Amino acid sequence: MLLKLDSLNFQLCYVCNSTGHNCRALPRQLRVEDDAPTDIDGNSINDGTDVPATQEEEEDFQGVEDTDFVLYVSAVETERCRRGQTVAYASHCQQESALDRPVAGHANFCPGELSTKYRDLPSVLSTVKHEMLHALGFSVSLFAFYRDENGEPLTERRPDTGNPPMDEELQIHKWSDRVVKNITRKNWMIRGGYMERTFHMIVTPRVVKEVRDHFNCSELEGAELEDQGGDGTALTHWEKRIFENEAMTGTHTQNSVFSRITFALMEDTGWYRANYDHATPLDWGRGLGCKFSMVSCKQWLNTQRFRRKNPAPFCERIKGNPLRTECSPRRNAVVLCNLVRHDTILPRAYQHFDTLPNVAPGEEAHYGGSVSLADYCPYLQEFTWRHKSVLIRGSRCSYEENTPKTDVNFALENYGAHSKCFDHSERVWEQKSCRQIREWQHWGSGCYKYKCESGRLHIVVGNYTYTCFHASQVLQIRIIKRGWLHKGGVVCPPCRELCGEEFASRNEYCKGGEEPLPPNLYPNDVLTCSAVSLTSPAILIATILVLILSVIQK
Template identity: 55%
Template sequence: MSKIFDNLLSTKSLHSKDPIDRYIFDHSLRYTPEQFELLEDIKNLPEKIQPWLGSTDEAQFFQLLIRLMNGKRAIEIGTFTGYTSLAIALALPSDGELITCDITDEYIRQDIWIKAGIRNKINLQIRPALETLKDLLKTYGSNSFDFIFIDGDKENYLQYYELSLELIHSNGLIAIDNTLWNGRVLNENDISIETITIRQMNELVKNDNRIDISFLRLGDGTTLYFTFVFLRIIIQKCFSSVHISPNRNQLQYSFIRTNSDRIVERFKRRTTSDIFQIHIHYDTSVKKLLNDEQRLIKEAVEAATKFWSKAIRPKYKLNNRIRLARQCPSRKMFIVENDYSVHYCSEKCLDETHCGDIIVPYEHLQQCHVCNKDRKCERIGTNGSGVNAEFILYVSALDTNRCEPIDTLATASFCQLEPEQDRPIAGNINVCPWRLRGDRIWRDFDRLVSTIKHEILHTLVFSSGLFAFFRDSNGEPFTERDPATRWPKAYDEKLQVYTPSDKVLKQIVRKNWKIRGGLMNKIILMLVTPKVQAIVREHFSCSTLEGAELENQGSIGTALTHWEKRLFEHEIMTGTYTQESVISNLTLALLEDSGWYDVSYEYGKPLLWGRNLGCDFVKTSCKQWIDSKLEKKQSPYPFCISSSKPNLSKRICDYTYDKVVMCNLIEYPTAVPLEYQV
């Protein structure tokens, strides 16, 4: 075999004259018949390009690493004959994928790939690798690959490196070839663009705190980079969810209301032994996922719904099946006198009724209710069989436009209410499928369950579209209703939601709010229902606190539908996931204050952020809090401060003394709004 490598450069490890090296190679390297055939074929190539072949010991080492890490998806930049491609593909599982890039297929032995039975695993891209990598980011998203091997044109190594850091997932591995460059990196007189670039690359990775590094004298120098789990989380945007409320044309009641004596029959006070019956319906989009992705979603959804079915119970039990109302093609709808629970469509019903992002199955629907132009109303068709539960959770995995922000993991929406107490009885959670395909952080089961719990709460209670339907402890609406329709009187056209009473949602003005540029009047919105108010006053030790502040940043799907991140950092119902979240008594209190649920507070966990820090913390800006602490030479806890170039390797104990943390402040490329500057 050694004669095959007679023309290879002296720094290639396989050409070493050292007897120890030869002994290692003779007692470790293994070749399949296809690999041996490809190596023999190297002799037929022009002599000047034979050294382009990657070292076979390097390729075998990659196989070992890929198998150890259970790698499934890989990228190779620079294919040449396809020898390393063959080795990588052989190490991948049957459903694995290697995307290999080159600008020509002149020397690639695809026939040997076919003979080895791995051609179906290889996606060959014949075009500039930078184009391929950028397209992979669009197609698969960040953090999508297990292993990346860079062995292409040297002048683009720095760009390949940065794009690879975007594509590789946490705990992924990047290997770069030719980092010794035949010894030329040591030759100060060599100022070729290739040599200069490799020197720059070696200096860059040495000082890059985003990675672990191992520089091996393997082949022509192989540098391995291993990404930190926690660091990849910090570098990425925080994970977020998006909640969309149905507008008034989409929001409907779903039961036919008859008279008051029938209400008593259909709604009975629950016993404490009852559990909340949530029916899970998986959309066809979930069934189209890979088997392990389906399993992941289903196990997480079932774990999350099991938690909520025990932690809360609707105050009134439904005694008949849920059948959702059919949607109408226009805004024009009719309400029959003394039958407020049913909206009649003008002329016809839509062929399809949606709940969030999915089409509701026919068997879950009521018959069609219509009125003609003469206002003659009738019911057409038959009712579906319905669902014997108290809430229907529709779960989908659709790549919708609301999944486009790179930090969005899932979206949620409630869709219909029952008419007696206005409680939501159906909702949709959509898991953004590219996250399942690409991000191993997203595959963290506990984090996925936490995200699903969060989304379920959006469908049950935490929605700006539901606040106007909250009821007091006696079952009476907090918000004034239109006597003709029973819907809340006021509607916010901008937010597309009914406007709640100030007994639920209240606007507060904080005067003399300190920012970098001076002082301002800060307008905030707070949930001020009784239990919520009591919980936050006790938590912050601030007896004058009006309520719990809502998030005011982000899109319509984040603002006003989450707790304020500044004050409730790791509560499950903040808008972004940045550390281990908890379901606190604050969120459980909101469920109780809606008037729809009885709550078991033993399921709540302590919220540590901001605890007992007083009114100065909860009623003033970050800048005022930090400045006042620094003036007294005190810690600005729970916030941290850092230099313009923080040392990400410096870690300290957190405030609970049970975990190690770091100050991960980052410098934004553009100025943040003045009110958030410290």
């Protein structure tokens, strides 16, 4: 619904400081719509003098008929846009008097940070939804106004104003511990020992149920709120460390989803009913238990290392050159461990390693994940390939446009709707022609089409279908394409991991291990070169140099 903005749509105007606090009514003679002086961002300028509103100013206007919520949208490069890497921001403008529900809000999208590329459309749409949810209720400035199922306030009201009490330091209304509770962890494991940490958690009934179900942890007190990022991020988003790609965390890093946990929060405001059929599954941390959801990432890494288990979604491989990629836990993308060296020593609470391979003692305090909001916990993250700052492609398997161009598709990857990520064998993939040998300096995993047929998982590489007979089987690939011999290996995951549900829907099942089919079923191409090609001194020298450089870089 599009509205023509005129004075009949507005009641009192308010002026707030740059953080959205210290709001006060703006006298009619200084209102923006009356051509009051404004700064470069369109903010009203006055001398700070409060002039009481007159009866005429407070009279009710006709408003907007048959409308539950009005969102005013702008795309202005404001001072807040220029601060950090802000993509957008939003807030509610007005609440109705009976149940405190927001009835108007404003969202501004920073033009300089918004991508117009088609591949980024899901990210942009996610940003729009994210900001709308802030205006509708997911906001630290609205927690104190939440209500229970019977419409009763979850936070006591002052008898003189009918509003919750004010926190003078934060300049927001104080909430009760029926909404947000401080939870202290006394033995929070960090480098060299333990410390005590206190977290803010949403503890409303539906949220508590959803987070306990999600993590499979009946002891979890609630859903943790972000404690970093300053005003506008802290306390008004989910904690990045524990909810990584949930869309209501404080920064977009990969494949944002609006989960049942966010739906539950919106319903726990007391203002909405959620249709959970529209929620998207959140894979991050699902089913990992209390030993994941109630401890530090260092403790989780230590536990998994001791149990000789995969530490995903966290990781401990330092990002370096050559790049060693992996698969995301659900095999939806090629990912990298974002563990990097920081120039400065990380704060004590964010130091997660006592030792690291090839890192000098004492230097471990410099190492952590690249995302600060995730408490510098290193985790497996999707990424993009760029050339001279220009985006070439992403690493999500389902996007066909992420398939590498033919001349650089050394591992014969194929991205698309029915593709998943598969690990490569330990040996680096090789491309060989009669004139050159290439050993690519990044490998580890790739995206390929797959099929679930005849009780088996089948992986398609270079238009050939390879059959997996057991987990960890290495499919030896040796295919000539456009004059290049591609040599490498693809590792089979367990059949049930990718085909279990599909087979079950057809009353089929994954077969047990059997003898593989004869090797000659698959191509075993041999590169045939002329004697001139093989004996050319220049070609021999180039080949030797490439191999020497590969050894040096290893």
